Amino acid sequence: MKAVPNQSLRNESSRIDDEACRIFQHSAELAGKKWNAAILLALARGANRFSDIAHSVDRISDRLLAARLRELEQRRLVVREVIPTTPVQIRYRLSTAGEELIRILHPLVQWAERWEPRLKD
């Protein structure tokens, strides 16, 4: 279909490619990417070691947890500290941005309880 994208009849300002919309899409997809919300929540609730998080987040695999923590660290939602004990301990915690993000997302719980009651089974 998209061989010749004809939008000449369409007013350019109605396209969803301006700044706020791209930002919105980008951050929603970051927060909502599979496992991310659960990982951030686990950290918010006190888990701070790899294996704690792995136990807190139901059904996540080590491989994906490691991958997600690396991404979240790069995006600066999570801070990774190496503690030079023997053996080394690695501790993860939310950054301020991460804390604010889960606070912002909290209303989703009420939304879901209202509109998706079957989730409660």
Add this chain to the structure above:
Amino acid sequence: MKAVPNQSLRNESSRIDDEACRIFQHSAELAGKKWNAAILLALARGANRFSDIAHSVDRISDRLLAARLRELEQRRLVVREVIPTTPVQIRYRLSTAGEELIRILHPLVQWAERWEPRLKD
């Protein structure tokens, strides 16, 4: 026994598999699944036909747009109406749940502007 503090001694109720946490994860992943936020936003901003949404959401393919609209309809965030003109017109719009969802997610814009300034490039 102190080099490695054992978190498994924490009480079971702190695990992230109880109801509110599962709901939280589930709805965050619904809202944040790739393209969903942008599609809902396009609808909120007035797009209501397939090709309008396709033009509004930058870089989405027809295939994924069709798939996502079907999912969003099943999840009751989007309503699909068939208008029996010739040829038939198909019109999509947000349900009340869908409208509330994008309202809830709106603070993400300010969050991202504050914490992810490089998105603004």
Add this chain to the structure above:
DNA sequence: CCTTCATGCTTACTAATGGTAAGTAACGTA
């Protein structure tokens, strides 16, 4: 008439991502 275009999809194919299982180095415990 006959070609061409728009709409709202579907089908076919490839690339990227996800899930499962197992492995690993360095230590600790029984």
Add this chain to the structure above:
DNA sequence: TACGTTACTTACCATTAGTAAGCATGAAGG
């Protein structure tokens, strides 16, 4: 000595995403 824990990585296959093309219907243009 054997096994468990920690924080990962590697190997492999299944599922999903992205790209391109096809298609039925009808409208519009020459």
